[in-house]
Amino acid sequence: MSHNRMRMARGDLGALIAALSDRGYRILGPTVGDGAIIYDELESDTDLPVGWGEDQSPGAYRLVRRQDQAVFGFTLGPHTWKKFLYPAEERLFQVTLEGMSFQPEAPAGVKQAFFGVRACERQALSILDRVFLENEHVDSGYAARRRDTFIVAVNCTTSSPACFCASMGTGPEHRGDFDLCLTELLTPKRHDFLVEAGSAVGEAIMKEVPHCEADEADVAQAEKQIEATAKEMSRSMDGDNAAQLLSRNLEHPRWHEVADRCLSCANCTMVCPTCFCSTVEDTTDLTGDHAERWRRWDSCFNQDFSYAAGGHARSSTMSRYRQWLTHKLSGWHEQFGTSGCVGCGRCITWCPVGIDLTEEVAAIRAADGAVAATSKAEDCHA
Amino acid sequence: MLSELQRTELPADPMLPRPYRIQRVRRELPGTFTWELAPANGDLPSSFEPGQFNMVYVGGIGEIPVSISGDPANPEKMIHTIRAVGQLTRAMETFGRHTVVGLRGPFGTPWPVDEIRGRDVVLVSGGLGLAPLRPAFYHLLQEREAYNRIILLYGARDPDEILYRDEIKQWRRHLDLDVEVTVDSALGRWRGHVGVVPELIKRVDFDPERTTGLICGPEVMMKYSAIALINRGVAAENLYVSMERNMKCAVGFCGHCQLGPHFVCKDGPVFRYDHIKSAFSVREL
Amino acid sequence: MPEREEQQHLNWKEQPLVKDLSPEHLELLANLATETHFEAREMICKEGESAEHFFLIKAGRVVLELYGQPKGHMKIDTIESGEVLGWSWLVEPRKWHFDAYASLEVEAVRFDAAKVRALMEDDAVFGFALMQQFVPVIMDRLQSTRLRLLDMYHVK
Structure with a gap:
């Protein structure tokens, strides 16, 4: 060598x-x-x-x-x-x-x-x-x-x-x-x-x-x-097992708990080195005969992200945090054959309320299989 | 690093639309219209498979996914049926013949029309959901002898909201097809079924063991139609649904259309029901 | 959209409402059954009238209507072959809750409600067995009505 x-x-x-x-x-x-x-x-x-x-x-x-x-x-x-x-x-x-x-x-x-x-x-x-x-x-x-x-x-x-x-x-x-x-x-x-x-x-x-x-x-x-x-390094995550863990715990009460803290600010997605979601914006000039199409970074934490005819597929913060974390740690494996997380920890540092994904995964693991009551107050307001 | 890319030319940009001219506009229902399009620059039109979609771009306003509702054996007519529900589609509704729009596609997975040869096929649709199923139905008609029973079930809110009404009437004259229409309620001279489309599933004759269901409509309609087919004894792996999500790119770059681990744009829109089942049960997936 | 006329005639004893009854109970019902026929557009029952029968439809289509201005006659359900028309006879005040008529020519089996009810009262086992057949029919109809609340084909 x-x-x-x-x-x-x-x-x-x-x-x-x-x-x-x-x-x-x-x-x-x-x-x-x-x-x-x-x-x-x-x-x-x-x-x-x-x-x-x-x-x-x-x-x-x-x-x-x-x-x-x-x-x-x-x-x-x-x-x-x-x-x-x-x-x-x-x-x-x-x-x-x-x-x-x-x-x-x-x-x-x-x-x-x-x-x-x-x-x-x-x-x-x-x-x-x-x-x-x-x-x-x-x-x-x-x-x-x-x-x-x-x-x-x-x-x-x-x-x-x-x-x-x-x-x-x-x-x-x-x-x-x-x-x-x-x-x-x-x-x-x-x-x-x-x-x-x-x-x-x-x-x-x-x-x-x-x-x-x-x-x-x-x-x-x-x-x-x-x-x-x-x-x-004191922080750790069992990334391999997180994929299965999260995909079988989509209705875990922890998602509601973390959503009570999450501000849906999208900082985590902006600092993440692998988050790749984008939106497009169409513009025209004043004469109306020239248009441009721009692509901009977007975040699954934005409410409009999931808007389609009929409404927002993910209107609650719960569903958006769950989307982000399950995509990153679970869905990514099926989509690209790898975790979407590299363990850089930026999302932990730059979260204004200090949400730590390793802690969230651990909490779900600690009560693997728990199911939330479906009529949480947050959902009713959303 | 990335030596292959260094050697080869970059492939065509999947984000760049091609100009298509509207050849014909047909008003289907109030707020619902059908465009027949052809390439504006003399290009050959793209061939497509039943169930696929295009991204339709309107200059300076936006772009939306629209399923192709024409005949796959006749791709020179690119057909889209659109309902005016938002800013973009309402603008589209005002477009007349000769207007040029941008098209990217076709994208997405097709209805499995070749894999299901020899089987009973039950097509279940509701509202505008008949549009993405129509190419599959055309294909089944053309290859009629390759399939056993062919049943088309269609639900609409009331008799005035039946899409492709004249065509449905024609199909009903075929002796080798079972075409049934139901409405939620009716006034006047309606003599057909009244009730939701899952009710029709109980009323038609097919062999559950050898049946494939192709289901298309709003998610809630697909959910209860799938349940009704399963209750009749059709296996979940023999059911297919066509999903709809927000899309900005249609090629797996923008992330918007994710549904669980799936990209609706490239893993769908047509999914095997048992692969996408959680979308119907987990809230806000 | 007119219906094609080739309709199968069903054996009423094999239909969901009665197929799980014991042969003895089925025999009791059969004694009270009369084959009947309605021409297209023929009235079968009227809202508010005494509910003296229920029907098992063997062929054709029955449409249920409610009437009220400004909508007028509103078709709110259809009952088709293999399905049962009428449970108003089970519940006080035993009056029909809707108009029903044949929208297509109907072949049906008609049951004398008063006699069935008397049998049910005399023979609680038979009564319970028949109720157990009727409740799922009612539940099914209720669920299908609920689904219509979803306005399931409509996209905002």
Whole structure:
């Protein structure tokens, strides 16, 4: 394994970014903005959140200064990579209404490098690939952007209290499917990166970046740090069994209990790296002879989401929370052969009332088979 | 990474409509009309299977799924029957001949007309639900000898709301078909059945052991029709229903049409009843 | 939509109302049964009149009507072959609750309600057995009426 592993000094991280930039990649990665770590365009390594960490707990997120100068000493902010592959707003076509002449959008193939993709996030990209590429139909915009996306992965050497990737089998360590993979080796005595190339392009890029061959001690230190990160995760979920559990508990009283807390705000779906639902919006200009169709992110928590002739299929918060969680953990398996959850924990941190899906699954498991009285007050009002 | 995509051209964009011109408009009932459409740009029309649907786009206003109600053996006439119930469909109601609209499709699963050859077929429909079933019925008529009994049961609120009335009258003249219509109540000269369509299921003659039921209408009507067929001894796995949900894309991208683990757009709209049964019992699924 | 005329005539003893009765009980009923025939449009009973019979329909179609302005004559149900017409005779004040007439030519078996009731009173076992046959018919009709409350073909 270690033969293709390289060691790169912290000081050469800038050279890696420059090498990618020289090849025409737009570098996208974590940076501090809006009081959080967000994903945005990077110009150099100084844009990275060096020395920053976060305090995360259900319903709370705060940036904190670290004692050290770690480059990847944080975990995950509210942004996910999906926005660069599947934008929050995207024009699908324009049309001249006289004669209905449609002009498709020529999907622009952008060369982009995702810098600092965590293992859970890499899994999220694979899941989105299944939705948009490996389906009966291919989403042309997603395909055009995904095609030229270079992935610089990062193995996690720290976790947040929201993280539960270890129990989901999606992290904290990458298992391939990257162009380059970095592990930050940080002790009071050293600051390097263990680098692994996962593609020919990745190898070629590294030829332009100063590095040497990694030794066994480097590899051992990386493994030790990753293992410690996995061990320190206190949150967990039995993702495999959740699918069956939820599908046989659609009328469990817990759905009503969680609905009493849920604000139906849709934050969880916006921060989720795999939520892909969208709506379309049609516009015309003032002359009325030109129209456009736009696609925008949507959420199953919005009441209009399920509106069809005759009414809303899911008018109660209960039904919408149930839809989200059962889709994510259960329906996804049947649809795409994988869980829709990667254990990133963003939905826990960014829920304004701190609803924790691992806790909800555990509560349903604790009273497996319970059935709610059907005439709850909430349903009557809905 | 994604090397296959790097090598090949991107496939056609499933989100892009094609222009179709309205060739004929037929007023079926107050607020319900039928369009006959053909490609506006000289393209060949898409062939379709009975039970499939198109996304119909009206410039600048919106797009909705509409089942195809024409004859699959005659796809050059793309037929849609539409009821004006919302902003978009009310606008559509004002469109005359020659208007051009956008069509994407056909999408979705068909009625299993080939798998059920040799069987008794009971088609149960109510209200506008006859529209998505009509292509299947046309197919059964064309291949009449391939099936045993063919029974069409149709329910409407009252005699003035019977869809495709003239055609139903014609079908009733066939000696090798059993076509029965019921209404919830009637005034005047109505001499037919009065009662809900599940009641008709009790009144017609078929062999439950070798019967397949194709059911289409509002969900509540499909639910009680399925129950009535099961009570007659038809197995749940021999019943098929056509589901309706909000759709924005019709290709499994937008997530709107999910029903349990199913996408109505691509796993449906036609489902085997036993695969979708929870939709009829679990509230707000 | 006119009906085709080829209608099967049923053996009344095999119909749901009576098929589960014991042979002895069926025999008791048979003694009170009269084959009867109604031409299309022929009145069978009128709302408010004394309910002196009930019928098992063997062929044809009976339509039940309620009358009241402004709607006039409203067809609210049809009773068809194999089904039973009338349970008003079971319950005080034993008057018909609707008009009924043959919308298609009807073949039926008519039962003398007063004599059936007397039998039921004399022989509680027979009375209970017959009630057990009637209650499901009533329940079935009630459920079908409830389903009509759903206005099930209508989409808002």
